[in-house]
Amino acid sequence: MITGVVSDIQYFTIFDGPGVRTTVFLKGCRLNCRWCHNPEGVRHYPEVFHLWPKCSDCGRCDDICPTGAMKVTERKWHEGGVVSRDFPGEREVEFPALKLKDKMIRKIRIDKGLCIGCRQCVEACPEEAFVVSGEIMTVDEVINKIEEERLMYENSGGGITLSGGEPTAQPEFCLALLKAAKEKDINTALDTCGYVKWDILNEMLEYTDIVLFDIKNMDPESHKEFTGVSNELILENARRIIARGGVEIRVRVPVIPKINDSDENMKKTAEFICSLGLKGVDVLPFHPWAGQSYRLLGLEYPFTVGEWYPDENQKRIEEIFSSYGLKPNRLGG
Ligand code: SF4
C-alpha cells in the first residue's frame, strides 16, 4: 500500500488549474525558497508547530514531552489582545480573532531533531496551541476524498491538482495519485517547480492533463541564491515537456519583490516562455498572507508582514509580458 505525507486538502480551489478543483498539498520540497508561502510544507515529514498567541503558559506540554524537544525561547505578557513586540523590529499586530485575554504566553521552538511526532503535546494542550502539519495517508484515502466532489468537477471542467511543497518530491505517491485519479476519469493537474529528474516527471506526465510549471528566476546564480538550486534542470524540463507533447503546460510566474521582479528578469522570462511557443502566462502577485503564518509559527519572515505589493508594479510586469505577445493572466491578488 503506497502512502504519502499530505499537508492539506483544499476544496473548491479556482486558481490551481481549469474549473473548480480539489488541491492536494503534498508535504516536502527540494527547494528552499526564501519567500515560501507554505513554510509548514517544506519538510518531508509530519511536524508539530507551536501557535504561540494561543498559549497560556501552563507548562503541560513541557512536562509531557518524552524527548525534551520543547525549547522555551521567550515569555511575554499579552495586554488586552494586543501582542507586544515579541519579535524585535516588527510592528505590533492584533489578533482579534483569537480573543486573547491578558495572559502570559510562551514561545516555543520544537527541536526537530528530538521530536518523534508522538503528538502528546497536541493532546495535552488545553488551548489547542499546536498545529500538526502533515498526515500520512494512503492513495485510496486521498482518492476517496477527491471523489466526493466528482459532480463539481463534471459541472465546472475541474479536477484534482497535486501541489505542495513540491508534489514530485514524493515521486511514488504522486505518481500513484495521478494514476488513480485517471483510472476514475478525473482531470489531473500537476503544480510543480520543475526541479525533478526527467524520467520521473515524464512518467507522471502519462497521467497528467495539465502541468502548472513555475518559473521563478531566469538567472541561474540568483535562482540558486534564493531557492538553493540552479534553474538549469527546471528550464530544461520545461523545454522537454513541450518537445514531448501530449500534455498542456501553463507557465506560472510568482512575483517576489526584489528577488525576481526586475524588468530585466521579467523580459528574460517572457523571452523564454515565447521560445516554448506558448501564448499566455499565469502571473501570481506577491501577497503578504504568508507573513502571518511565519509569525504564528515563530519563523523568521524575510518581508514586511502585512505589506502588499504595489499594484502599479504588478501592472508593469503584466505589460512587459503583453509587449512580448503573451496574454498575462493574473491569479488572485
Ligand atoms: S510531538 Fe511528542 S516529541 Fe514532539 S514536541 Fe510534542 S510531545 Fe515532544
Ligand code: SF4
Ligand atoms: S502550548 Fe499549550 S500546553 Fe504548552 S504551555 Fe502553552 S497552553 Fe500550555
